[in-house]
Amino acid sequence: MRKLVAAGNWKMNTDLKSAAALAEALAQKVQQESSIEVVLCPPFPYLTTVKEKISGSSIKLGAQNCYHEAEGAFTGETSVGMLQDTGCDWVILGHSERRHVMGETDEDINKKVVAALDKGLGVILCVGELLEERQADKTNDVLETQMKGGLQGISAEGLKNVIIAYEPVWAIGTGVTATTEEAESAHDFLRKWLSTNYNADAAESMQILYGGSVKPDNAADLMSQPNVDGALVGGASLKADSFGGIIDAAIQVSKG
Numbered sequence: 001m002r003k004l005v006a007a008g009n010w011k012m013n014t015d016l017k018s019a020a021a022l023a024e025a026l027a028q029k030v031q032q033e034s035s036i037e038v039v040l041c042p043p044f045p046y047l048t049t050v051k052e053k054i055s056g057s058s059i060k061l062g063a064q065n066c067y068h069e070a071e072g073a074f075t076g077e078t079s080v081g082m083l084q085d086t087g088c089d090w091v092i093l094g095h096s097e098r099r100h101v102m103g104e105t106d107e108d109i110n111k112k113v114v115a116a117l118d119k120g121l122g123v124i125l126c127v128g129e130l131l132e133e134r135q136a137d138k139t140n141d142v143l144e145t146q147m148k149g150g151l152q153g154i155s156a157e158g159l160k161n162v163i164i165a166y167e168p169v170w171a172i173g174t175g176v177t178a179t180t181e182e183a184e185s186a187h188d189f190l191r192k193w194l195s196t197n198y199n200a201d202a203a204e205s206m207q208i209l210y211g212g213s214v215k216p217d218n219a220a221d222l223m224s225q226p227n228v229d230g231a232l233v234g235g236a237s238l239k240a241d242s243f244g245g246i247i248d249a250a251i252q253v254s255k256g
């Protein structure tokens with residue numbers, strides 16, 4: 001049985017004070033809840049503060065990016081080991097903003113995936129199509145390319161430390177959420193891809209999250225889809241009450 005995940009991607013938002021307050025409020029809410037997994041991904045400078053605030057709760061810490069090299073002259077970059085030092089269990093890789101704003105390629109993303117898994121850091125690998133790709137009926141082709149590119153060289157064993165996040169780019173920060181049918185169809189495609197390219201066990205045990213304008217009032221419907229195993233949340237993860245509502249939805253769905 002796959003546990004539902006509620007992951008908050010804070011992107012380049014919050015300040016030290018609001019990050020600490022948000023983490024503290026969520027730690028108080030979640031406490032030791034173990035029916036679902038909650039992950040917070042704050043900006044780099046607030047990782048240690050957020051880690052302190054969530055210690056004692058079941059919430060896990062994640063970062064929003066990393067570099068593939070272990071150390072050296074790479075000004076401005078952050079290694080996997082550095083993230084682990086701050087208490088991260090997860091790193092988001094391949095987010096559409098990294099792909100489309102920063103120009104990361106599948107090859108860049110793959111190097112990071114390999115580096116993270118090599119050191120035992122879990123990867124939340126994001127994939128998703130642009131609006132024009134969906135309109136041109138290319139969604140599955142894009143997902144296939146991004147999965148193949150991002151997971152190049154990763155074994156079925158390595159996959160155990162990977163979560164996939166399907167984030168259609170047209171749904172991110174737009175208020176336009178994918179319908180439950182659109183989300184389920186993409187997730188079903190991704191799971192079948194995993195089954196074909198790895199094996200049925202790997203595909204069955206992997207969590208595939210949906211991201212893109214998830215809110216407390218649409219979270220339960222999305223997470224009730226057979227192949228949707230939780231949400232990667234941007235805007236609605238920045239307030240304790242709205243992310244709390246999504247956490248409640250996940251708990252409610254997981255307890256049936």
Ligand code: 13P
Nearest residue numbers: 009172173212213234235
């Ligand atoms: P929004 O929830 O703001 O649409 O962002 C989704 C996202 O990009 C999460 O990684």
